Amino acid sequence: MVNMDELKFDSNGLIPAIVVDAHSKKVLTLAYMNKESLAISMEKELTCFYSRSRQELWLKGETSGNYQHIVSITADCDKDALVVMVEKDGPACHKGTDSCFNDEVFQSEERHEFAIDGLYDLLVGRKETMPEGSYTTYLFQKGIDKILKKVGEESTEVIIGGKAGDKAETVYEIADLAYHVMVLMVEMGITMEDVRKELASRHIIDHKVKQEKMGGK
Numbered sequence: 001m002v003n004m005d006e007l008k009f010d011s012n013g014l015i016p017a018i019v020v021d022a023h024s025k026k027v028l029t030l031a032y033m034n035k036e037s038l039a040i041s042m043e044k045e046l047t048c049f050y051s052r053s054r055q056e057l058w059l060k061g062e063t064s065g066n067y068q069h070i071v072s073i074t075a076d077c078d079k080d081a082l083v084v085m086v087e088k089d090g091p092a093c094h095k096g097t098d099s100c101f102n103d104e105v106f107q108s109e110e111r112h113e114f115a116i117d118g119l120y121d122l123l124v125g126r127k128e129t130m131p132e133g134s135y136t137t138y139l140f141q142k143g144i145d146k147i148l149k150k151v152g153e154e155s156t157e158v159i160i161g162g163k164a165g166d167k168a169e170t171v172y173e174i175a176d177l178a179y180h181v182m183v184l185m186v187e188m189g190i191t192m193e194d195v196r197k198e199l200a201s202r203h204i205i206d207h208k209v210k211q212e213k214m215g216g217k
Contacts, residue, residue: 004035008080014050015082019092021099022071022085023196024117028092029100031060033082038073045070047084066090116192119179123186139183147187150180 009015014032021028031049033041037057040048047060047068061067068086075082093100126136139147154177161170185191 002075002079004038006079007038007075007082008078009034010080012052014052015080017047017049017082017084019047019068019084019086022087023193023200024115026099026115026117027101028068028086028088028098038082041070041084042073047086061089064090066092068092120182120186120192123182127186136183139180140187144184144187147180147184151177151184154180 007015013034017031017033019028019031020026032052033048034050037048037050040057040059047070049058049060051058067089069089071085071087073082073084091098123136126134127140130137130140139150154173157173158170158177161173
Protein backbone atom coordinates (compact mmCIF):
# COMPACT_ATOMS: atom_id res chain seq x y z
CA MET A 1 0.00 0.00 0.00
CA VAL A 2 1.44 3.36 -1.07
CA ASN A 3 1.68 6.02 1.63
CA MET A 4 0.52 9.54 0.73
CA ASP A 5 3.99 10.88 1.55
CA GLU A 6 5.39 8.73 -1.25
CA LEU A 7 3.22 10.46 -3.87
CA LYS A 8 4.86 13.15 -6.00
CA PHE A 9 2.77 16.33 -6.08
CA ASP A 10 3.83 19.02 -8.57
CA SER A 11 5.24 22.46 -7.76
CA ASN A 12 1.70 23.68 -7.04
CA GLY A 13 1.06 20.81 -4.66
CA LEU A 14 -1.24 19.00 -7.10
CA ILE A 15 -1.45 15.52 -8.58
CA PRO A 16 -3.61 14.56 -11.61
CA ALA A 17 -6.46 12.15 -10.86
CA ILE A 18 -7.97 10.17 -13.73
CA VAL A 19 -11.49 9.16 -12.70
CA VAL A 20 -12.77 5.89 -14.19
CA ASP A 21 -16.16 4.18 -13.92
CA ALA A 22 -15.51 1.01 -11.90
CA HIS A 23 -18.11 -0.95 -13.87
CA SER A 24 -17.88 0.19 -17.48
CA LYS A 25 -14.15 1.14 -17.21
CA LYS A 26 -14.98 4.34 -19.08
CA VAL A 27 -12.78 7.36 -18.38
CA LEU A 28 -15.04 9.95 -16.77
CA THR A 29 -12.87 12.97 -16.14
CA LEU A 30 -9.39 14.28 -15.39
CA ALA A 31 -9.14 16.42 -12.27
CA TYR A 32 -6.52 17.39 -9.72
CA MET A 33 -6.05 16.71 -6.02
CA ASN A 34 -3.83 18.16 -3.37
CA LYS A 35 -2.94 16.40 -0.13
CA GLU A 36 -5.97 17.81 1.67
CA SER A 37 -8.49 16.84 -1.02
CA LEU A 38 -6.93 13.37 -1.31
CA ALA A 39 -7.21 12.91 2.44
CA ILE A 40 -10.87 13.97 2.33
CA SER A 41 -11.49 11.63 -0.61
CA MET A 42 -10.11 8.66 1.32
CA GLU A 43 -11.90 9.59 4.54
CA LYS A 44 -15.33 10.13 2.93
CA GLU A 45 -14.82 7.61 0.10
CA LEU A 46 -16.11 10.36 -2.21
CA THR A 47 -14.05 12.20 -4.82
CA CYS A 48 -12.85 15.58 -3.63
CA PHE A 49 -10.73 17.67 -5.99
CA TYR A 50 -8.84 20.92 -5.97
CA SER A 51 -10.22 23.47 -8.46
CA ARG A 52 -7.33 25.25 -10.15
CA SER A 53 -9.61 27.99 -11.51
CA ARG A 54 -11.35 28.73 -8.19
CA GLN A 55 -8.37 27.71 -6.08
CA GLU A 56 -10.51 25.83 -3.58
CA LEU A 57 -11.51 22.31 -2.62
CA TRP A 58 -14.42 20.79 -4.54
CA LEU A 59 -16.40 17.78 -3.34
CA LYS A 60 -17.89 16.27 -6.51
CA GLY A 61 -21.69 16.09 -6.20
CA GLU A 62 -22.01 18.48 -3.26
CA THR A 63 -24.25 20.80 -5.28
CA SER A 64 -25.40 18.53 -8.15
CA GLY A 65 -25.95 15.34 -6.19
CA ASN A 66 -23.75 13.47 -8.70
CA TYR A 67 -21.44 11.98 -6.10
CA GLN A 68 -18.63 9.62 -7.06
CA HIS A 69 -18.19 6.80 -4.56
CA ILE A 70 -14.57 5.65 -4.50
CA VAL A 71 -13.82 1.97 -5.03
CA SER A 72 -10.04 2.30 -5.19
CA ILE A 73 -7.20 4.74 -5.79
CA THR A 74 -4.05 3.56 -7.58
CA ALA A 75 -0.81 5.43 -8.21
CA ASP A 76 1.23 5.00 -11.39
CA CYS A 77 4.79 3.65 -11.38
CA ASP A 78 6.29 7.13 -10.90
CA LYS A 79 3.75 7.92 -8.19
CA ASP A 80 2.92 11.25 -9.84
CA ALA A 81 -0.57 10.40 -11.14
CA LEU A 82 -3.64 8.63 -9.78
CA VAL A 83 -6.41 6.47 -11.20
CA VAL A 84 -9.59 6.73 -9.13
CA MET A 85 -12.14 3.97 -9.71
CA VAL A 86 -15.64 5.10 -8.76
CA GLU A 87 -19.30 4.20 -8.73
CA LYS A 88 -21.14 7.33 -9.81
CA ASP A 89 -24.56 8.66 -8.87
CA GLY A 90 -24.98 10.67 -12.07
CA PRO A 91 -23.21 12.41 -14.98
CA ALA A 92 -19.53 13.10 -14.46
CA CYS A 93 -19.37 16.17 -16.70
CA HIS A 94 -20.73 19.60 -15.75
CA LYS A 95 -22.41 19.63 -19.19
CA GLY A 96 -24.62 16.75 -18.08
CA THR A 97 -22.91 14.02 -20.10
CA ASP A 98 -21.80 10.66 -18.71
CA SER A 99 -18.15 11.49 -19.33
CA CYS A 100 -16.11 14.62 -20.01
CA PHE A 101 -14.46 12.81 -22.94
CA ASN A 102 -16.96 13.04 -25.81
CA ASP A 103 -15.32 14.99 -28.64
CA GLU A 104 -13.54 12.59 -31.00
CA VAL A 105 -10.20 13.80 -32.34
CA PHE A 106 -9.15 10.75 -34.37
CA GLN A 107 -10.59 7.37 -35.38
CA SER A 108 -8.61 4.67 -37.16
CA GLU A 109 -10.22 3.37 -40.32
CA GLU A 110 -8.78 -0.12 -39.74
CA ARG A 111 -9.21 -0.53 -35.98
CA HIS A 112 -12.56 -0.10 -34.30
CA GLU A 113 -13.26 0.18 -30.60
CA PHE A 114 -15.98 -2.10 -29.27
CA ALA A 115 -17.79 -1.59 -26.00
CA ILE A 116 -20.78 -3.53 -24.71
CA ASP A 117 -22.34 -0.26 -23.56
CA GLY A 118 -21.97 1.08 -27.10
CA LEU A 119 -23.85 -1.93 -28.46
CA TYR A 120 -26.60 -1.38 -25.92
CA ASP A 121 -26.88 2.28 -26.94
CA LEU A 122 -27.08 1.20 -30.59
CA LEU A 123 -29.98 -1.14 -29.76
CA VAL A 124 -31.75 1.66 -27.90
CA GLY A 125 -31.35 3.81 -31.01
CA ARG A 126 -32.81 1.05 -33.17
CA LYS A 127 -35.88 0.86 -30.94
CA GLU A 128 -36.35 4.63 -31.10
CA THR A 129 -35.88 5.03 -34.86
CA MET A 130 -36.91 1.58 -36.18
CA PRO A 131 -34.77 1.77 -39.38
CA GLU A 132 -36.18 -0.29 -42.24
CA GLY A 133 -34.34 -3.49 -43.09
CA SER A 134 -32.75 -3.88 -39.65
CA TYR A 135 -33.00 -7.29 -37.95
CA THR A 136 -33.17 -5.50 -34.61
CA THR A 137 -36.12 -3.45 -35.87
CA TYR A 138 -37.78 -6.71 -36.90
CA LEU A 139 -37.41 -8.12 -33.39
CA PHE A 140 -38.84 -4.99 -31.75
CA GLN A 141 -41.73 -4.96 -34.20
CA LYS A 142 -42.55 -8.62 -33.44
CA GLY A 143 -42.49 -7.90 -29.73
CA ILE A 144 -41.64 -9.66 -26.49
CA ASP A 145 -42.79 -13.16 -27.47
CA LYS A 146 -40.51 -13.26 -30.53
CA ILE A 147 -37.59 -11.84 -28.55
CA LEU A 148 -38.05 -14.41 -25.77
CA LYS A 149 -38.27 -17.21 -28.34
CA LYS A 150 -34.93 -16.13 -29.83
CA VAL A 151 -33.33 -15.97 -26.36
CA GLY A 152 -34.51 -19.53 -25.76
CA GLU A 153 -33.22 -20.75 -29.13
CA GLU A 154 -29.80 -19.16 -28.63
CA SER A 155 -29.55 -20.56 -25.10
CA THR A 156 -30.09 -24.03 -26.54
CA GLU A 157 -27.40 -23.42 -29.18
CA VAL A 158 -24.94 -22.43 -26.45
CA ILE A 159 -25.70 -25.66 -24.58
CA ILE A 160 -25.21 -27.74 -27.73
CA GLY A 161 -21.90 -26.05 -28.54
CA GLY A 162 -20.66 -26.40 -24.97
CA LYS A 163 -21.67 -30.05 -24.73
CA ALA A 164 -19.83 -30.78 -27.98
CA GLY A 165 -16.69 -29.12 -26.63
CA ASP A 166 -16.58 -26.84 -29.67
CA LYS A 167 -15.03 -23.63 -28.33
CA ALA A 168 -15.35 -21.56 -31.51
CA GLU A 169 -18.99 -22.54 -32.01
CA THR A 170 -19.77 -21.88 -28.36
CA VAL A 171 -18.20 -18.41 -28.53
CA TYR A 172 -20.25 -17.69 -31.64
CA GLU A 173 -23.48 -18.80 -29.98
CA ILE A 174 -22.70 -16.94 -26.74
CA ALA A 175 -22.34 -13.76 -28.81
CA ASP A 176 -25.72 -14.45 -30.43
CA LEU A 177 -27.27 -15.07 -27.03
CA ALA A 178 -25.75 -11.89 -25.56
CA TYR A 179 -27.14 -9.83 -28.44
CA HIS A 180 -30.67 -11.21 -28.06
CA VAL A 181 -30.56 -10.83 -24.27
CA MET A 182 -29.64 -7.17 -24.76
CA VAL A 183 -32.55 -6.73 -27.16
CA LEU A 184 -34.75 -8.16 -24.39
CA MET A 185 -33.21 -5.71 -21.94
CA VAL A 186 -33.99 -2.73 -24.17
CA GLU A 187 -37.52 -4.01 -24.76
CA MET A 188 -38.09 -4.26 -20.99
CA GLY A 189 -36.29 -1.04 -20.08
CA ILE A 190 -33.49 -2.85 -18.25
CA THR A 191 -30.20 -0.93 -18.39
CA MET A 192 -26.62 -2.17 -18.33
CA GLU A 193 -26.26 -0.40 -15.00
CA ASP A 194 -29.15 -2.45 -13.57
CA VAL A 195 -27.34 -5.67 -14.44
CA ARG A 196 -23.96 -4.39 -13.24
CA LYS A 197 -25.42 -3.45 -9.87
CA GLU A 198 -27.03 -6.88 -9.51
CA LEU A 199 -23.76 -8.63 -10.37
CA ALA A 200 -21.84 -6.37 -7.99
CA SER A 201 -24.23 -7.24 -5.14
CA ARG A 202 -23.68 -10.94 -5.81
CA HIS A 203 -19.90 -10.44 -5.81
CA ILE A 204 -20.14 -8.88 -2.34
CA ILE A 205 -22.27 -11.78 -1.09
CA ASP A 206 -19.88 -14.32 -2.61
CA HIS A 207 -16.92 -12.53 -1.02
CA LYS A 208 -18.59 -12.63 2.41
CA VAL A 209 -19.40 -16.32 2.03
CA LYS A 210 -15.77 -17.07 1.18
CA GLN A 211 -14.60 -15.11 4.22
CA GLU A 212 -17.00 -16.98 6.48
CA LYS A 213 -15.83 -20.35 5.11
CA MET A 214 -12.18 -19.42 5.60
CA GLY A 215 -12.89 -18.19 9.11
CA GLY A 216 -14.59 -21.45 9.99
CA LYS A 217 -11.59 -23.60 9.09
